[in-house]
Amino acid sequence: MTRSAAGYWIGFAVVLALLVVAPLVLPEFWRRFVTEILIWGLLAMSLDLLIGYTGMVSFGHSAFFGLGMYGAAAALLTVRPPNLWLAILYGLVGAGAVAVFVAYFSTRLRDIYFAITTLVFSQIFYVIIFTWTEVTGGENGLGFSQPAFAIPGVVSARFTPVTLHWFVLAVVTVSYLGLRRITQSPFGMVLQSIRENEPRTRAIGYHVERYKIVAVMLSGLFAGLAGVLYALQNKFAAPDFVFFLVSGEVVVFNVMGGMGTLVGPVAGAAFFFLLRELFSRFFTEYYLIPVGIIFTLMVIFVPQGLLGFLRRRLNQ
Amino acid sequence: MTIPFDLLLIQVINGIVTGMILALVASGLTLIFGIMDVVNFAHGELFMLGAYLGSTVFLTTGNFWLALGAAVMGIGLLGAVIQTTTLRPLLGRDPLTTILATFGLSLVLQNYALWQYGPVPRKINEPITGHFSLFYLEYPWYRLLVAVLSAAIIGGLWLFMKYGKYGIWIRATTQDRVMAAAMGIPVPLVHTVVFAIGAAMAAASGVLFGPLTGVNHAMGLDFILRAFIVVVVGGMGNLGGSILAAIFLSLLEAFASIWVSPAQAVIVSFVVLILTLLFRPTGLFVPTPK
Amino acid sequence: MTPDRLPEPGSPHGNGRGAVRSPILRTEGLTVRFGGLTALDNVTLAVPHGEIRAMIGPNGAGKSTFFNCVTGVLRPTSGRIVFDGEDITGLPPHRISQKAIARSYQITNILPGATVLENVRIAAQSRHHSWSLVRHHRAFVDVIDRARAVLDAVGLGDKEEELAANLSHGEQRHLEIGIALATEPKLLCLDEPTAGMSVSETRATVELIRQIATDLTILIVEHDMEVVMGLAHTITVLHYGEVVAEGTPAEIQANPRVQEVYLKT
Numbered sequence: 001m002t003r004s005a006a007g008y009w010i011g012f013a014v015v016l017a018l019l020v021v022a023p024l025v026l027p028e029f030w031r032r033f034v035t036e037i038l039i040w041g042l043l044a045m046s047l048d049l050l051i052g053y054t055g056m057v058s059f060g061h062s063a064f065f066g067l068g069m070y071g072a073a074a075a076l077l078t079v080r081p082p083n084l085w086l087a088i089l090y091g092l093v094g095a096g097a098v099a100v101f102v103a104y105f106s107t108r109l110r111d112i113y114f115a116i117t118t119l120v121f122s123q124i125f126y127v128i129i130f131t132w133t134e135v136t137g138g139e140n141g142l143g144f145s146q147p148a149f150a151i152p153g154v155v156s157a158r159f160t161p162v163t164l165h166w167f168v169l170a171v172v173t174v175s176y177l178g179l180r181r182i183t184q185s186p187f188g189m190v191l192q193s194i195r196e197n198e199p200r201t202r203a204i205g206y207h208v209e210r211y212k213i214v215a216v217m218l219s220g221l222f223a224g225l226a227g228v229l230y231a232l233q234n235k236f237a238a239p240d241f242v243f244f245l246v247s248g249e250v251v252v253f254n255v256m257g258g259m260g261t262l263v264g265p266v267a268g269a270a271f272f273f274l275l276r277e278l279f280s281r282f283f284t285e286y287y288l289i290p291v292g293i294i295f296t297l298m299v300i301f302v303p304q305g306l307l308g309f310l311r312r313r314l315n316q
Numbered sequence: 317m318t319i320p321f322d323l324l325l326i327q328v329i330n331g332i333v334t335g336m337i338l339a340l341v342a343s344g345l346t347l348i349f350g351i352m353d354v355v356n357f358a359h360g361e362l363f364m365l366g367a368y369l370g371s372t373v374f375l376t377t378g379n380f381w382l383a384l385g386a387a388v389m390g391i392g393l394l395g396a397v398i399q400t401t402t403l404r405p406l407l408g409r410d411p412l413t414t415i416l417a418t419f420g421l422s423l424v425l426q427n428y429a430l431w432q433y434g435p436v437p438r439k440i441n442e443p444i445t446g447h448f449s450l451f452y453l454e455y456p457w458y459r460l461l462v463a464v465l466s467a468a469i470i471g472g473l474w475l476f477m478k479y480g481k482y483g484i485w486i487r488a489t490t491q492d493r494v495m496a497a498a499m500g501i502p503v504p505l506v507h508t509v510v511f512a513i514g515a516a517m518a519a520a521s522g523v524l525f526g527p528l529t530g531v532n533h534a535m536g537l538d539f540i541l542r543a544f545i546v547v548v549v550g551g552m553g554n555l556g557g558s559i560l561a562a563i564f565l566s567l568l569e570a571f572a573s574i575w576v577s578p579a580q581a582v583i584v585s586f587v588v589l590i591l592t593l594l595f596r597p598t599g600l601f602v603p604t605p606k
Numbered sequence: 607m608t609p610d611r612l613p614e615p616g617s618p619h620g621n622g623r624g625a626v627r628s629p630i631l632r633t634e635g636l637t638v639r640f641g642g643l644t645a646l647d648n649v650t651l652a653v654p655h656g657e658i659r660a661m662i663g664p665n666g667a668g669k670s671t672f673f674n675c676v677t678g679v680l681r682p683t684s685g686r687i688v689f690d691g692e693d694i695t696g697l698p699p700h701r702i703s704q705k706a707i708a709r710s711y712q713i714t715n716i717l718p719g720a721t722v723l724e725n726v727r728i729a730a731q732s733r734h735h736s737w738s739l740v741r742h743h744r745a746f747v748d749v750i751d752r753a754r755a756v757l758d759a760v761g762l763g764d765k766e767e768e769l770a771a772n773l774s775h776g777e778q779r780h781l782e783i784g785i786a787l788a789t790e791p792k793l794l795c796l797d798e799p800t801a802g803m804s805v806s807e808t809r810a811t812v813e814l815i816r817q818i819a820t821d822l823t824i825l826i827v828e829h830d831m832e833v834v835m836g837l838a839h840t841i842t843v844l845h846y847g848e849v850v851a852e853g854t855p856a857e858i859q860a861n862p863r864v865q866e867v868y869l870k871t
Contacts, residue, residue, distance in 0.1 A: 117589070124586050127580060127583055184743060187739045296402060296421055
């Protein structure tokens with residue numbers, strides 16, 4: 001193993017160890033905080049596949065997230081006893097269905113038009129969820145109970161805050177490793193080529209549309225998975241998370257953390273939430289003013305984000 | 317179910333009135349995009365701040381027209397400041413960065429309004445009250461005034477762009493930035509002025525819209541989404557197209573509101589957007605280039 | 607510059623057995639109209655296997671339009687393009703590439719943020735394994751080997767890890783050719799490969815093209831007459847979208863119509 005690869009894996013192991021130990025030593029509030037960062041981090045990573053690796057800006061990831069959330073809710077409310085795996089399945093199917101839609105448009109629209117369309121899409125779902133009160137609970141959302149962690153014949157245990165954190169950590173870690181492998185695979189290299197120079201990628205023989213469709217589907221599925229985790233953690237689904245501003249915030253995580261690094265967006269999410277905590281002490285609910293200013297300044301002066309300097313290293 | 321004629325008529329006129337305000341907002345947006353290639357996410361907030369500033373001036377002076385004037389000047393100035401500080405450094409970079417920067421700004425401005433003005437909606441009183449009789453219904457004069465004023469402002473802009481000395485400068489920089497600079501046109505200043513004009517138009521729309529529904533900090537969000545749809549459907553950078561699209565979409569939504577709630581009526585606009593992007597991506601009212 | 611290594615004027619490389627193959631590229635009545643403007647007017651030509659064919663003509667003559675048609679970027683208004691016996695008219699760019707036609711661009715069109723090796727590797731990868739999602743791209747050693755061979759051929763072997771954006775202009779033009787080469791083409795379309803190059807860079811590029819020409823057919827658009835005269839077996843002259851003359855460099859130089867249209871020697 002090369003030196004830099006060894007360095008990477010050591011760093012990875014250290015961070016993982018910290019995250020495993022975290023719920024055991026942190027007070028409840030901060031424990032939840034870390035778990036939420038992991039979930040939003042997964043959502044941000046899924047977006048990075050599109051923005052950072054393929055060069056497709058999406059302002060609609062809240063739709064995938066929201067449908068993952070409501071899909072899980074659907075499973076947990078309609079099937080007795082509530083089944084964890086079914087919740088994940090329903091959530092992924094829901095997010096996947098939206099992804100098919102978005103994928104179709106991604107091939108016909110470039111740049112800003114794609115960005116606006118994805119934004120409009122997330123709003124369409126927001127309006128539908130918000131107004132279809134009989135099914136989605138409308139403004140108030142849906143509440144449900146947490147399923148147990150059950151593998152038939154092996155184990156069945158209710159989640160404690162600590163074990164739920166470990167479950168989320170496991171899912172996010174596996175997702176990260178999967179996404180990392182995808183971005184370094186021949187497929188992932190084609191995505192990056194599309195980002196660098198789409199017409200040339202076409203000219204050297206790649207059917208760019210097909211690659212974009214697969215990229216959107218993968219991105220949507222991982223985003224939906226994040227939605228499922230969120231539903232599991234918080235035991236409710238609400239339309240607020242489908243509102244287009246949420247999509248915008250995820251883009252903020254990606255940009256602040258560093259696009260095209262996978263870990264950058266997670267760091268960006270952590271950075272954002274930490275800033276929110278910090279500024280809430282002084283600005284109460286107006287924390288978005290200083291956070292927004294910091295974000296805007298970063299876009300101008302630090303466009304590569306916090307971890308952008310790692311981009312070349314991480315993508316060897 | 318037959319729709320009563322007076323209901324239909326009211327909706328048509330409402331559609332046109334809302335359409336004109338939307339056209340005013342969208343014109344500013346499409347102007348900024350057409351001239352500077354900037355997608356101004358903060359446009360809705362400029363609209364909203366214009367309404368708030370207008371309401372504050374109205375509170376102290378009781379005069380609608382003063383409020384309108386103050387809002388236009390104040391937000392125009394704010395626009396100039398925003399462009400100089402945040403957007404000018406981004407010139408020449410990836411267009412994504414301007415979208416992000418204006419998005420960040422919109423977050424800041426939205427919450428600033430919330431902080432400064434509080435969550436209770438403000439009120440601006442219309443300058444002319446009273447209704448007139450249209451067949452067998454009473455229709456407020458003010459709404460007609462709004463439509464007329466919006467049209468006047470847009471018309472003024474169009475004349476300025478076509479015949480005004482500075483209007484020609486603006487159009488020259490759109491055509492060819494380098495050549496314009498070579499000819500002595502101060503391109504950075506032109507960009508700042510264009511952004512300021514766009515902001516001022518948004519502010520004017522905000523003040524005009526204020527008396528209709530009250531002024532609150534979320535009014536920008538609603539409009540920005542519709543404004544984007546209008547700009548895309550009308551053809552980005554196409555002033556005439558934006559106006560037609562604004563009226564067209566508002567009429568569609570007004571009709572849809574007869575059957576569904578206004579919140580759901582917006583889906584009609586979404587559908588039109590998607591269809592436009594699929595079949596006539598350069599704009600619904602723009603002839604497709606060969 | 608006297609041509610020092612040209613085969614018999616007008617004769618394509620035979621396959622050694624005396625048989626004459628059909629042309630690798632043939633266009634029949636290729637016409638492209640944009641509204642009122644006719645960019646290509648009834649262009650009919652045939653390029654034999656192994657030939658180096660140059661297309662010259664004043665600006666706006668239709669050379670780039672011709673390239674765009676052959677490479678699938680533009681759909682002709684009428685006419686056919688036949689490659690290796692197969693009608694390829696109107697196929698999209700990625701399909702054209704799969705048929706083994708590659709192109710380099712007049713304005714450098716590389717992947718600026720990627721390394722030199724990656725630029726060429728991704729092109730080489732397009733021939734195989736490009737849908738693998740689970741294995742690391744470095745596991746496909748055959749692709750990397752091919753990329754390295756191409757880099758050696760274009761003289762960039764020692765700049766593998768360099769970011770493409772940091773190369774000199776001449777090096778970038780060579781990378782440009784390398785990307786096209788890595789897709790294992792039978793027909794290579796070079797669009798002004800020596801654009802913006804110094805005299806020494808131009809010479810190096812001409813040498814490069816000579817070397818790679820041994821296994822392929824080359825279609826080259828050029829403005830540098832010395833390059834054209836020195837490299838080409840046959841020259842096609844375009845003017846206002848029409849073929850005005852066709853022949854060996856000597857024939858073209860002597861052709862009064864061509865001189866009148868364009869040539870400054």
